[in-house]
Amino acid sequence: MTAEHGQMTEYNFAYLDEQTKRMIRRAILKGLAIPGYQVPFASREMPMPYGWGTGGVQVSAATLTPEDRFKVIDQGADDTTNAVSIRKFFERTAGVETTEETAQATVIQTRHRIPEMPLTEDQILVYQVPIPEPLRFLEPRETETRKMHSLEEYGLMHVKLYEDIARHGAIATSYAYPVKVAGRYVMDPSPIPKFDNPKMEMAAIQLFGAGREQRIYALPPWTPVVSLDFEDYPFEPSKADHPCDLCGAEDSYLDEVILDDAGGRMFVCSDTDYCRSRREAGHAGRLSEEAA
Amino acid sequence: MYVAVKGGERAIENAHAWLAEERRGDPGVAELSLGQIREQLSLAVNRVMAEGSLYDPDLAALAIKQARGDLIEAIFLIRAYRTTLPRFGATEPLDTGEMACDRRISATFKDAPGGQVLGPTFDYTHRLLDFKLAAEGGEPNAPQAEPREAPMPHITGFLQGEGLIQQEADSGAAPRDLTREPLEFPADRPLRLQSLTRGDEGFILGMAYSTQRGYARNHAFVGELRIGTCAVEMEIPELGFAIEIGEVELTECETVNQFTGSKTEPPQFTRGYGLVFGQSERKSIAMALVDRALRWKELGEDDTGAPAQDEEFVLSHSDNIQATGFLEHIKLPHYVDFQSELELVRKLRREAQVSHREAAE
Amino acid sequence: MTQAGHFSGGFGVPPIDAAHAFRAAMTAMARPGEIRQIAGATPPAPLSAAAGALILTLCDADTVLHLAGDADCAAVRGWVAFHTGAPLGQAAEADFALGTWEALQPLDRFRIGTPDYPDRSATLIVERIALEARGATLRGPGIRETARLNLPDPAVLARNATRFPLGFDCFFTCGDRVAALPRSTHVSEG
Numbered sequence: 154m155t156a157e158h159g160q161m162t163e164y165n166f167a168y169l170d171e172q173t174k175r176m177i178r179r180a181i182l183k184g185l186a187i188p189g190y191q192v193p194f195a196s197r198e199m200p201m202p203y204g205w206g207t208g209g210v211q212v213s214a215a216t217l218t219p220e221d222r223f224k225v226i227d228q229g230a231d232d233t234t235n236a237v238s239i240r241k242f243f244e245r246t247a248g249v250e251t252t253e254e255t256a257q258a259t260v261i262q263t264r265h266r267i268p269e270m271p272l273t274e275d276q277i278l279v280y281q282v283p284i285p286e287p288l289r290f291l292e293p294r295e296t297e298t299r300k301m302h303s304l305e306e307y308g309l310m311h312v313k314l315y316e317d318i319a320r321h322g323a324i325a326t327s328y329a330y331p332v333k334v335a336g337r338y339v340m341d342p343s344p345i346p347k348f349d350n351p352k353m354e355m356a357a358i359q360l361f362g363a364g365r366e367q368r369i370y371a372l373p374p375w376t377p378v379v380s381l382d383f384e385d386y387p388f389e390p391s392k393a394d395h396p397c398d399l400c401g402a403e404d405s406y407l408d409e410v411i412l413d414d415a416g417g418r419m420f421v422c423s424d425t426d427y428c429r430s431r432r433e434a435g436h437a438g439r440l441s442e443e444a445a
Numbered sequence: 446m447y448v449a450v451k452g453g454e455r456a457i458e459n460a461h462a463w464l465a466e467e468r469r470g471d472p473g474v475a476e477l478s479l480g481q482i483r484e485q486l487s488l489a490v491n492r493v494m495a496e497g498s499l500y501d502p503d504l505a506a507l508a509i510k511q512a513r514g515d516l517i518e519a520i521f522l523i524r525a526y527r528t529t530l531p532r533f534g535a536t537e538p539l540d541t542g543e544m545a546c547d548r549r550i551s552a553t554f555k556d557a558p559g560g561q562v563l564g565p566t567f568d569y570t571h572r573l574l575d576f577k578l579a580a581e582g583g584e585p586n587a588p589q590a591e592p593r594e595a596p597m598p599h600i601t602g603f604l605q606g607e608g609l610i611q612q613e614a615d616s617g618a619a620p621r622d623l624t625r626e627p628l629e630f631p632a633d634r635p636l637r638l639q640s641l642t643r644g645d646e647g648f649i650l651g652m653a654y655s656t657q658r659g660y661a662r663n664h665a666f667v668g669e670l671r672i673g674t675c676a677v678e679m680e681i682p683e684l685g686f687a688i689e690i691g692e693v694e695l696t697e698c699e700t701v702n703q704f705t706g707s708k709t710e711p712p713q714f715t716r717g718y719g720l721v722f723g724q725s726e727r728k729s730i731a732m733a734l735v736d737r738a739l740r741w742k743e744l745g746e747d748d749t750g751a752p753a754q755d756e757e758f759v760l761s762h763s764d765n766i767q768a769t770g771f772l773e774h775i776k777l778p779h780y781v782d783f784q785s786e787l788e789l790v791r792k793l794r795r796e797a798q799v800s801h802r803e804a805a806e
Numbered sequence: 807m808t809q810a811g812h813f814s815g816g817f818g819v820p821p822i823d824a825a826h827a828f829r830a831a832m833t834a835m836a837r838p839g840e841i842r843q844i845a846g847a848t849p850p851a852p853l854s855a856a857a858g859a860l861i862l863t864l865c866d867a868d869t870v871l872h873l874a875g876d877a878d879c880a881a882v883r884g885w886v887a888f889h890t891g892a893p894l895g896q897a898a899e900a901d902f903a904l905g906t907w908e909a910l911q912p913l914d915r916f917r918i919g920t921p922d923y924p925d926r927s928a929t930l931i932v933e934r935i936a937l938e939a940r941g942a943t944l945r946g947p948g949i950r951e952t953a954r955l956n957l958p959d960p961a962v963l964a965r966n967a968t969r970f971p972l973g974f975d976c977f978f979t980c981g982d983r984v985a986a987l988p989r990s991t992h993v994s995e996g
Contacts, residue, residue, distance in 0.1 A: 164529060166821035173528075174821075175866050178828050179901075182864075183925040185835045186975040186988035188947045192925045193627035198524040203770030205777065216832070218825040228781045235777055237453040265781045274837075283774070294757055296630045303921035321793050322800075327785035335947050335990065337971060346785040356950075358836045365767045367627040373836040373948030373990075393788055408780050409787065423781055625868075 167214040167247040173197055177215035177369070181360060184371035189334030190302070191285050191368040199364065206239055207364030209262045209281035213243065216277060216360065217260055223249045224258035229266035229406065229423035236264070255426050265328075267349040269405045269427040272357035274374060280343045282363040285370065287331040287341040307339050310381065318386050327391070333379045340370065342378075348390045348406050353378040395420040400431035401438040468513045482506035491694075491723025492516055496765065497523030498624065498643045500693050500722055517645075517765050524766055528624075535619075537678040537687050541697050541720070542599055545592075546673035551600045553666045553701055559597030564672060566726075600669035601699050601716060610701065610714040630757055637739055637760060641732045642721050644763030652738075652753045652763075653731035661738045661751030665717055668701035672724050696721050698729040702737050707745030715744060735759060812884040815848035817862055823847075827863040834977065834986040839944045839953030841937055844984045850881035856979035857904060857931050858885075864929075865892040865902055872900035875909025877933070897928075904931040907958035913966075916974050918989075924971040927989075932958065937980035946991040955985055957993065964993040 165171065180194040199207040217223065225240040227233040231253040239262060240251050252258050255268045264281040272278060284290075288298040291309045301307065310331060317325040330347035334340045342350060343361060353359065359372040372378065382388035393407040398419040405427055407420040419440055422428035432441065469476065483490055483506040493505040497520045505523060512518035548564025551557060577583070604610040620635035628640070641649060656662055674694050678687040698719040706712035717737030719729035738753040740746075752758055762768060817823035823846035830844040849858030865871050871892040873882060886892055897903060897915035910916075910930060919927035934956075941956035946967075955978070957963055966973045966989055973989030987993075 166825070168529075170529065170531070171820060171824060172866055172868075174824070174828075175864060176868065178832070179864055179869070180925070181832060182835050182929070182975070183927075185832065185948070186990060187924050187971050188990060190924060190971060193629065193923075195624070195626050198521075198528040198766065200525040202521070202773060203767045204772075204774030205770060207770075215828070216825075218829055219822060228778045232453045233778050234453045234457055237457060241454075264777075265779070283771070295761075296757065299922050322796055323789075323793065325789060325793070327789040328782040344779075344782050346781055348785070358832070365771055371836075373838075375950045376947035391785075391788060391792075393784065406781070407784070409784055423784075 164246055166219070167217050167243070168200075169197065169211065169214045173211075174215045177211055180369040181212065181215065181371060184360070184369050185358070185373050187338075188372055188376045189332075189338030189340040189370060191363075191370045193367055194369050196364045196367040201238065201242070203365035204283060205235060206262070206264060206281040208362030208366075208369070209264070209279050209364075210239060210242070210362070211364060212279050212360050212362035212369060213260060213262050214247070216279065217243065217247050217249055219248060221249050221259045222252045222257055223247075224252050224255065224261045225263075226261065226266060226268070226424075226426075227264040228408070229268070230425040232425065253426050254430070255424075265344050265346075266406070266423060267345055267352045269402075269422070269424045270430075271352075272355050274356040276357040278355075278357050278359045280345075280359065280361045282341065282343045282361050282366075282368070284329075285341055285361065285363040285366050285368040287329075287339050302338060305337065307333075310339060311383075314381060315383070318383070324382070324386060324388075330388075331381050333381060334372065335376050339381070340378075346392070346406055347380065347388070348392045350378070350380045350388070351390055393420050396438060397422045397428060397431075398438040398440040400428045400436045400441065402428070402431055402436070468511070477510055479503055479506040479510065482509050488724060489514075489516060489519075491725050492646060492728070493519045493523055495722040495725050495728065496520045496643050496645065497527065499523050499527040517769050521766050521769070534679060536690070537680060539675045539677065539693075539695070541671070541675060541695065542597075542602075544597070544671055544673040544675050544695065544697070546597055546671050547724075548672040549597055549669065550671075551667070551669045553668050554600060554603075557600055557603065559593075559595065565724075597671070599699065601701065604668075604701065604714060608713070610716060611704070611710070613716065628760060630760075632756055632760060634736075634740070634743075637756065638718065638720070638732075638736060640760045640763060641719070641735055644732075645765035645768070646725075646728045646731070648763050648765070648768075649731040649735055650727060652759060653734035655751065656734050656738045656753045661741070661749050661754045663717075663734070663737050664703045665700035665734050665737060666702070667730060668699045668716070670696070670698045670726065670730065672696045672726065694723050696723065696725045696729040698726075698733045700730070700733040700737060704744065709745065715740070812881075812888040815850065815858065815885060816889045817846050817859075820862075823859075824863045827859040830984060831860060831863060831977065831986070834984050835948075835975070835988055837948045837953075838946065838987050838991040839939065839949065839955040839985060841939060841955075841983050841985045843982055844979075845982045850885050852876045852879075852933070853882060853885075853904070854933055854979045855982040856984045857933055857977075859982075860931055860977055860979065860984065861886060861892075861902070861904065862889055865890045867891040867893070869893075869901040870895035870899050872897050872903040872928075874903060874905030877905045877909065900928050902929050902931060904933070906933050913962065913974070918969060918972040918974055921972070924973075927972070928974045930974055930976045932976055932978050934958070934978050934980045937978055937983050937985055941996075943994045943996065944987070944991050945994075948988075949991070955987070957987065960993050960995045963987060963991075964995075967992050 180192040184192045199210055223243055225236040227236040243249055244251055255270045260277045262279040286298050291313055292298050314324050328346045329344040330350055332340050332342050356374050361370045380388040396403045399421050405422045408423045410419050412418055483502050489509055490502050490505045493508055494500050508519035508522040549562045601610055623639040674692045676689045677691050677693055679690050680687045700717040701714045704713055704715040717733035719732030721729045735753055739756050741754050827844050827846055830842040834842050844856045844859045847855055847858030847862050869892050871894055916928040938956045939954050942960040944953040970989050975989055976987045978985045
């Protein structure tokens, strides 16, 4: 109880007790059987705050086996503070091996990004989700949004997107861009940039955990995932119109970094492992060491 | 040459070390013991137990010490610990009518069997800073008396005898457990009460206050407020009967509210109910007011659109651990989302400028 | 079976064995038709090792289990009670149901969820004599193009999919192997 490190050994494998894991596992199976439908689950209080990945952590805890290699990214990066904190948590409580290499990982927990490298069928991607209900900002009431999903009544969402077009000439949603899953449920892809939406039809299993909102949902491999749009205003995945200044990648999502107070800025891959592996393979960008 | 920021792990470790040092404060000042916190900051301990949903004064004291006195942080520590504890079973329902009361007052009757017992209350203290406490408090001595043996029945029981207050039906069903099942709407009253009793004191207080100021006013009298200890009993399957396993301190409030009747119910009084771990008087009264406001549908009252009548609004936002986590998460990195917004705003501005120019030409 | 028999045949190291079994079950449900190994349990006859592992991984005091046909015997009841504490119940209230395809009939007794909560539906654990990637053609989420599985009654399972998002979900077990067919899978014969 007193020594912080001694404490962890008193907890079960992957922290959660077995009954809690069974409850989460049952929810995951129903989520996979009804792709895009948000399964209510009795989320537990975790030793990190709600809103900081408790849903993803619970899904990972129910999914991990001792043989897994676990990777955690936040904003695409392995070294962001919250990613470091979650990775350490599972190193301590599950004793799993961790990795920063996307290709080496068997389970990847993510906040806000899908890795650039296509995932394989031997991998599982676990998303941290803040607000799982795609209709929540149009209708705050759970009782109402549940009805809308059951009746497949998604007119409100189309009206919202259409109002964007009327006002701005384009759909003004750039992340957490809603998708329709297997022709039935409208689903929140979590706050990934819409650039990542097309990647969601993938070989890996995708699991979504929202701890505070007590919801789990899932996408089996190759489930059709369509970003909502209109015939005359088709969905456009977009990113900064630059190559990466470190590795030269033209196809990766970029972070903008302010370099000085004279307007100097650079663009770098948000996926740190992708950028590193490209540089190791000899690719270079405008501001990389080789170019400097 | 640009070098990305690295070393998150070291930064985190150093931040934690600094935090530990700040928690301790000036090492020249004696360290707080858990006993001191438990005994001398007992109302803070009570709040942490109530909102942490775990009755353990020593653990609550530890949490308060570790949290540097931040009670929401302490409640969080208790909740995170609580969720790892195994469940051995459920106790028998408590009988608050059998409470050994330290305090028991009624605002509806001048006197009643069992009497008015003020107990250790801040009421009627003049809120003047007591500078004696800044030096040595000394050892205060309160006058002693023999404990009363006479029973102290619930005040609302007298109204019930005359049929003047709505009878609460016992469905006999085991209540659902908020900590084991996802919250689902509409929520029944046992679930609402569970949610309110562990809800944030400030939030529940604000909601209750809003009903007093006219947002779903229901004109509450404190029928009875009682604070004391109750025996906790548990049935042991091997024995086939219940045995006492301990006692807990509780605060219970029953409000008596006007009710002019509806299509199905004659005019009578109705009840709001609050029950909270420890001495938590403000919280239990507030809880009773909000409970009553949330009963509008069952009593056939009008939905005035007041926040305190809105069960989804109240229950979804009363938990301070959920609220503080989500509120504070916005300080986590959001580079990716922000970047996508940045690109969008730049694009929309470009397009707007082009169309502006075209319009001008 | 003797009283002592109820105590044996559980997971050796429950958190680890359950994690492995769940990975197999989840992968099966995510990739309909794919056959996976699932081990760690030695349940009493007539249960397969795979069915035993699913029960140990998914059932507990919070789930109602319906035992159908030969699976509803004293040995299995005792084993389930000792290892999971799952209450046994009728088909209509079951979260999980276990038996051969024939024993589980008629299927309209099982819960298929409600439009508000389609997840409140039964999961059937169907014991099979053989489990092979041939027979009915499967299409849908989790399947890149098509998959094949020797389903007991493709026409009935095809009808289950037409009620999507309502419906029951199936695991098929044989020895230490498992495959799954969620309600989202379109089934066609041959």
